[in-house]
Amino acid sequence: MFGALAQYERALIQERVVAGLAAARKRGRIGGRPQAITGEKLEAIVAALDGGMSKAAVCRNFGVKRTTLIETLARVGWTGSRGASSR
Incomplete structure (x- = not known):
């Protein structure tokens, strides 16, 4: 029972993370470490x-x-x- 709830919660967290990253990309945010040479x-x-x-x-x-x-x-x-x- 707890395993199923944990799995469901993990899926929700993953959905929110993916949605957050997509929203940040739309705002122009580029993730990761900045380039050292530009x-x-x-x-x-x-x-x-x-x-x-x-x-x-x-x-x-x-x-x-x-x-x-x-x-x-x-x-x-x-x-x-x-x-x-x-x-």
């Missing part, structure tokens, strides 16, 4: 990489982790002018 910083990083700076140097100069840099570059579709792999 806007002008991203443009400066891409310019530095296109200018021949290594990814390690970019990470040191801009204060970002290598993983963050590589994931951000993949997200924006940067392939690199030298055609080198990410390692």
Whole structure:
């Protein structure tokens, strides 16, 4: 009996959460952690990489982790002018 009530309550909670997230999306709220590299910083990083700076140097100069840099570059579709792999 209690199991059925708990299962029902869990379904109600899940419904409310999904409805709340949908309402937040309609209001323009984007969930999750904010992007570490955006806007002008991203443009400066891409310019530095296109200018021949290594990814390690970019990470040191801009204060970002290598993983963050590589994931951000993949997200924006940067392939690199030298055609080198990410390692």
